[in-house]
Amino acid sequence: MDKKQKILIIGAGLSGSLLALRLAKKGYLIDLRESRKDLRITNISAGKSINLAFSDRGIKALALAGIMDQVMKICIPMKGRLIHNLDSSVFFSPYSGRGDKHINSISRGDLNAILMNEAEKLPNLTITFESECKKVNLKKNTAHFYNAKTEITEKVKAAIIFGADGAGSALRKSMFLQREILFSFSQQWLKHGYKELSFPAANNGGFLTEKNALHIWPRGTYMLIALPNIDGTFTVTLFLPHSDAKYSFETLNTSDKVLQFFKEQFPDALEIMPNLVEEFNTNPVGALGTIKCSPYSYKGKTLLIGDAAHAVVPFYGQGMNASFEDVTVLFKYIDKYENKALNNAEIWSKIFYEYEKERKKDADAIGDLAVENYFEMRDHVANDLFKKKRALEMKLEDAYPDRYFSKYSRVTFNDSMPYSVAKKIGNAQDKAFLNLIEDDVINENTSVKELFDKVKQKTDEIIA
Ligand SMILES: Cc1cc2nc3c(=O)[nH]c(=O)nc-3n(C[C@H](O)[C@H](O)[C@H](O)COP(=O)(O)OP(=O)(O)OC[C@H]3O[C@@H](n4cnc5c(N)ncnc54)[C@H](O)[C@@H]3O)c2cc1C
Incomplete structure (x- = not known):
């Protein structure tokens, strides 16, 4: 050529x-x-x-x-999601049962x-x-x-x-x-937009909250996330409906309303957001499509x-x-x-x-x-069924590092698997898992071998 x-x-x-x-x-x-x-x-x-x-x-x-x-x-490195509950308690959900797998903030x-x-x-x-x-x-x-x-x-x-x-x-x-x-x-536009905010660095240049995690405050129809930066700050992103909701970028139209919203919904985040109001009023709302x-x-x-x-x-x-x-x-x-x-x-x-x-x-x-x-991020990560599924999947990834891959792992950590294949198998596997848990066929007492076999069999049935 x-x-x-x-x-x-x-x-x-x-x-x-x-x-x-x-x-x-x-x-x-x-x-x-x-x-x-x-x-x-x-x-x-x-x-x-x-x-x-x-x-x-x-x-x-x-x-x-x-x-x-x-x-x-x-x-x-971010090793998993750190989920922040409304009462400010947190729980950590690793991205993979394989200890060495993580994503990165860049x-x-x-x-x-x-x-x-x-x-x-x-x-x-x-x-x-x-x-x-x-x-x-x-x-x-x-x-x-x-x-x-x-x-x-x-x-x-x-x-x-x-x-x-x-x-x-x-x-x-x-x-x-x-x-x-x-x-x-x-x-295809989402009804939700986003706004970027921040957590400052600690006085000594360190991090005010856990550094090696992607933080999520899932709240149903809206959600806050935070990713760490090298200088000790976090970039915080609020995903919220543009309009037509109790809390939306349209309704949060005064500094008091913004503060009240964060106080009610993201109290532990608010504690480390001294510039919230100024940033909220200055930073643009982005569209997602x-x-x-x-x-x-x-x-x-x-x-x-x-x-x-x-x-x-x-x-x-x-x-x-x-x-x-x-x-x-x-x-x-x-x-x-x-x-x-x-x-x-x-x-x-x-x-x-x-x-x-x-x-x-x-x-x-x-x-x-x-x-x-x-x-899933908005509604399910804090939901009990999802948490049970995630815990069982981590057990499987830990026991069968070369044989079991969650949908997230297939998409994120399996660079030789095309996205279309990850989607097909991953969605079937998710469905299999949720059905088996809901029907109480599998639970935390099921042996890993039985868990693996049951999930595989059900996944194959769904794909067939
Ligand atoms: C809020 C948000 C969070 C995201 N988070 C993630 C994430 O965590 N992980 C991830 O993998 N992806 C993420 N993405 C997606 C990611 O940003 C994009 O997929 C990525 O930037 C695509 O890169 P690109 O080079 O194709 O396009 P762009 O990054 O948009 O780059 C296009 C470039 O072209 C220039 N340009 C535009 N028009 C013209 C023109 N007419 N003439 C000349 N130059 C032009 C622009 O200035 C820009 O430099 C996120 C996106 C958003 C909105």
Whole structure:
């Protein structure tokens, strides 16, 4: 394949920077464009959430890019969920019965900076900031960029154009609007939005609450979560209905109401939130939605990747991990085809076709799983049936580390299992577990061997 033809990547966020780095390492000529200022030199937020849950699929993708040594240094392990009850008591629910398995809290900005620093070391790659893609002309393979500071519009022609420009993708809009292909698109908003708040660091720079856990205050129709940051602070996220509920972003419209709400619902959190009212009144409310579309590509010339192709709600902590995994899967096909005796257009067509064939069903699956987990986190994690199920599952994972995997483990810790398979088996297994507990066929006195056999048999029956 001719590597001197220009590849344009729109969006230097998480997936765009990783894709650019990996392609440039292979020798391709990369023009990476980002609408925002350079987050490494300006004090801007990296967008969306401040920190993220980073797990095995993401780790695998970054290891393939050769940067995990650096990234490990900014990871804080979270070994499970620390559930905070209304009476301020807590209980810990490990993510896995396998002791060594955990997820990590990571700063979006720091991670993005590592990816960009590594990418910029390569001579065949340039990053242009404050360059916003307005549209892509699919027939001509040109992208139109606008720089708000200079007011200059630029037309960039490239052999291949990747849209890594997030949920509001300009490339995806162009694929939709230009009607060159039958392009399907759906966007499903949740009734809930989110607002980011914080816990400060302790005076000595330490943590005011447990560092190595993802904290959750599940309260039915709303929920608070907190993830640790390296500087001792926590990023706290409130998920709440936008409107049409007793407590909503619409009804919490005075400082007194906000304080009262936290006092009633999250009393132990409130104790360590000196800036609650100020942050609540200042920070924006974000919307949460699932985006699905098809096809991801246009005639072997353009490809949507990451959130641009499949934005998901954050309740499985997988959006970024899935976006990184996109790059892993894409490279499987780049490696397969790049040295074949075909012309460039034929090679990229094959790569995009096979990539999409594999990836679409898995991206759709994680989108569905994330919405399902929203209800689980909000409603079930503190529910007795769920707690019993979780305790029995941990027993099984501990006794059969190579044979039993909960749905959460399949999604989060099993990077060789496609999301669609994790969803199919995981949902059947969950159903089997809950039915068996409700019918009192299994309980805490059941031997692990019997537990394993009964759950497996019931799961197989449900799948059949
Ligand atoms: C509240 C919240 C919490 C989350 N928590 C987690 C989590 O715990 N774990 C997890 O795995 N995922 C999480 N996610 C999902 C995760 O943020 C996304 O899946 C991930 O950021 C996708 O990366 P991306 O690079 O595809 O898109 P983005 O991160 O959106 O990056 C797109 C980039 O393109 C740039 N851009 C946009 N438009 C243009 C344009 N027209 N021209 C040029 N550049 C453009 C943007 O400025 C940005 O830099 C969360 C999301 C939210 C909203």
